[in-house]
Amino acid sequence: MASNGVLDARERSATLARLASERFDVLVIGGGVTGAGAALDAASRGLRVALVEARDLASGTSSRSSKLIHGGLRYLEQFDFKLVYEALHERDLLVAKLAPHLVKPVSFLYPLYRKVVERPYVGAGLALYDAMEGTRRPVPHHRHLTARGALRLAPALSTERLAGAMRYYDAQVDDARYTLTVARTAATHSAVVATRVSAVSLVRGPDGVRVTGARVRDEETGRLLEVSAEVVVVCAGVWTDLVHELAGVRAGYRVRMSKGVHIVVPRSAVRADTGLIVRTDKSVLFFIPWGERWIVGTTDTDFSGDRAEPGVSAEDVDYILAAANRVLVRPLTRADVIAVYAGLRPLVEAVGEVNGAKGVKGAKPTTKVSREHVVDAPVPGLVSVAGGKFTTYRLMARDVVDAAVADLGHSVPSSVTEQLPLLGADGLAGVRAGAARLAEDYRVPPDVVEHLLSRYGTLAGEVLDLIRADPGLAQPLADGHPYLRAEVAYAVTHENALHVEDVLMRRMRLFIESADSGTGVAESVASIMGRLLGWSRRRRAAETRRYLELVAAEQTTPAVGGSAVGSGAAVPDAVLPGAAAVLAGVAAAG
Numbered sequence: 176m177a178s179n180g181v182l183d184a185r186e187r188s189a190t191l192a193r194l195a196s197e198r199f200d201v202l203v204i205g206g207g208v209t210g211a212g213a214a215l216d217a218a219s220r221g222l223r224v225a226l227v228e229a230r231d232l233a234s235g236t237s238s239r240s241s242k243l244i245h246g247g248l249r250y251l252e253q254f255d256f257k258l259v260y261e262a263l264h265e266r267d268l269l270v271a272k273l274a275p276h277l278v279k280p281v282s283f284l285y286p287l288y289r290k291v292v293e294r295p296y297v298g299a300g301l302a303l304y305d306a307m308e309g310t311r312r313p314v315p316h317h318r319h320l321t322a323r324g325a326l327r328l329a330p331a332l333s334t335e336r337l338a339g340a341m342r343y344y345d346a347q348v349d350d351a352r353y354t355l356t357v358a359r360t361a362a363t364h365s366a367v368v369a370t371r372v373s374a375v376s377l378v379r380g381p382d383g384v385r386v387t388g389a390r391v392r393d394e395e396t397g398r399l400l401e402v403s404a405e406v407v408v409v410c411a412g413v414w415t416d417l418v419h420e421l422a423g424v425r426a427g428y429r430v431r432m433s434k435g436v437h438i439v440v441p442r443s444a445v446r447a448d449t450g451l452i453v454r455t456d457k458s459v460l461f462f463i464p465w466g467e468r469w470i471v472g473t474t475d476t477d478f479s480g481d482r483a484e485p486g487v488s489a490e491d492v493d494y495i496l497a498a499a500n501r502v503l504v505r506p507l508t509r510a511d512v513i514a515v516y517a518g519l520r521p522l523v524e525a526v527g528e529v530n531g532a533k534g535v536k537g538a539k540p541t542t543k544v545s546r547e548h549v550v551d552a553p554v555p556g557l558v559s560v561a562g563g564k565f566t567t568y569r570l571m572a573r574d575v576v577d578a579a580v581a582d583l584g585h586s587v588p589s590s591v592t593e594q595l596p597l598l599g600a601d602g603l604a605g606v607r608a609g610a611a612r613l614a615e616d617y618r619v620p621p622d623v624v625e626h627l628l629s630r631y632g633t634l635a636g637e638v639l640d641l642i643r644a645d646p647g648l649a650q651p652l653a654d655g656h657p658y659l660r661a662e663v664a665y666a667v668t669h670e671n672a673l674h675v676e677d678v679l680m681r682r683m684r685l686f687i688e689s690a691d692s693g694t695g696v697a698e699s700v701a702s703i704m705g706r707l708l709g710w711s712r713r714r715r716a717a718e719t720r721r722y723l724e725l726v727a728a729e730q731t732t733p734a735v736g737g738s739a740v741g742s743g744a745a746v747p748d749a750v751l752p753g754a755a756a757v758l759a760g761v762a763a764a765g
């Protein structure tokens with residue numbers, strides 16, 4: 176039985192009732208891109224699937240990445256050819272077939288500063304990068320540029336020592352929206368998707384060994400439920416070791432956390448018509464075009480603090496500013512920073528070749544730890560996957576579901592996700608071609624239709640239907656941003672948004688795109704959501720306040736954790752300027 180892929184937050188009780196009453200073939204723990212991918216992989220093979228996510232879909236690392244779908248040029252230098260080859264294949268599959276509405280080509284300029292040594296080296300790397308991609312390429316080939324050619328594309332570059340540049344292409348994505356879309360596509364194959372439901376312990380069968388499900392807690396009410404499944408699939412990212420501990424098992428790998436911070440600055444602060452990638456002492460720094468802004472990052476430092484709130488320190492920000500300013504003619508300052516965010520890379524390190532798990536040994540610097548993934552089956556009825564990259568999530572999902580199928584012990588078809596466009600992708604060319612007509616029919620400006628197509632693909636009409644039913648929803652949500660009030664309503668009725676932060680941090684990206692992190696519209700969001708979810712005035716105020724507090728916590732210096740490498744400057748940890756305003760807002764609201 177296929178459903179329509181609607182995740183309606185108003186039907187949460189029915190979803191929880193299904194979790195408790197049905198018996199599943201596969202229970203996935205974790206609703207990041209890997210877990211959503213595993214749910215889709217398993218459900219599209221005809222298995223009965225449930226997914227539980229402790230917070231919101233993509234609330235972990237999967238909304239905090241650099242948002243690139245890429246082969247990973249720098250992994251060539253580490254001779255990680257298999258990873259680059261697979262990732263390039265995935266990139267092209269996503270751009271051309273599986274999600275062309277969400278995954279879009281983006282160009283990068285690689286400035287060269289040592290002409291004689293660097294051009295042949297980088298040129299050979301890019302030629303290999305392009306060659307690995309094969310002949311059917313949805314993104315253009317790389318090109319050599321002179322210094323003058325580079326400056327024409329990127330006047331922001333300092334001319335000092337600039338010897339030329341290379342231009343190449345990768346792809347970018349709204350990572351949180353992508354994850355949500357994978358989960359919704361899994362729901363079209365009848366997967367049951369429940370958020371704010373955490374696995375708190377694993378259930379063993381009569382033999383006391385085999386895992387037969389999980390005890391889960393509804394985080395909204397504290398109620399405990401038991402979910403029965405033939406196999407439990409752990410896709411918990413940096414929480415993986417903790418979930419293994421819940422089961423009392425020793426896996427063949429452990430997850431090492433590496434923090435990566437990004438800053439967001441206005442597009443006008445860096446004059447360039449292309450993304451930039453520049454070398455740093457340890458790795459590379461990206462300037463990634465993001466609408467009217469740039470995302471600049473990232474750092475790569477060991478982390479051991481609170482997984483839920485990695486936090487950004489002033490030192491992290493100053494490190495990125497210093498690395499950026501090495502190549503810019505007009506330096507960036509803290510005053511340019513609109514927003515900051517931090518994420519944790521789940522890197523795998525083998526603790527021995529137990530259970531057949533394969534991984535990387537040794538305490539290397541986090542920049543040098545492989546981004547390949549590891550699948551493990553530590554005990555019957557339990558499999559897990561960790562590591563990898565956003566770009567290779569589909570392969571991780573396929574591999575862990577293969578391991579689950581081996582455990583099931585009966586015949587199940589092979590993965591079909593290579594053939595399965597995500598929700599909103601099928602028929603996109605036709606809907607795009609008819610965009611002007613759509614705008615006329617729904618009496619909205621053409622740029623509104625364009626905006627909706629780029630976020631929902633062929634499902635844009637569902638958002639427009641909400642506007643037709645309630646024309647007030649056609650109004651923009653926030654000045655200077657393209658989001659509509661209708662998208663808040665849609666987030667509740669189709670995308671399972673339960674709280675204000677689900678909307679402002681992940682369904683739309685005002686948290687990282689707006690100088691006030693979206694706090695100025697939190698009340699409006701609570702009001703639109705409240706109408707649909709039956710919230711009292713008091714509840715709306717509480718939801719608004721909860722968002723303000725969360726923003727303040729995300730943007731301030733963490734109490735524990737690693738510190739950014741490489742800045743060298745003794746910058747005192749401090750609350751960032753943007754966050755100070757937010758904290759003032761919290762005080763006022765309180």
Ligand SMILES: Cc1cc2nc3c(=O)[nH]c(=O)nc-3n(C[C@H](O)[C@H](O)[C@H](O)COP(=O)(O)OP(=O)(O)OC[C@H]3O[C@@H](n4cnc5c(N)ncnc54)[C@H](O)[C@@H]3O)c2cc1C
Pocket residue numbers: 204205206207208209210227228229230231232233234235236237238239240241242243244245372373374375410411412413414418433434435436473517518519520521561562563564565566567
């Ligand atoms: C700074 C940074 C930049 C990056 N940039 C890129 C990039 O440009 N391109 C790329 O390909 N990759 C990139 N990555 C890597 C990529 O983002 C990650 O590999 C990927 O998002 C990991 O997804 P995941 O689903 O495995 O983990 P997560 O997204 O963290 O998902 C795990 C989920 O499990 C849930 N969970 C945990 N415990 C429980 C429990 N007990 N019960 C229920 N749920 C639970 C968590 O709440 C979480 O949502 C980047 C990573 C970082 C940190």
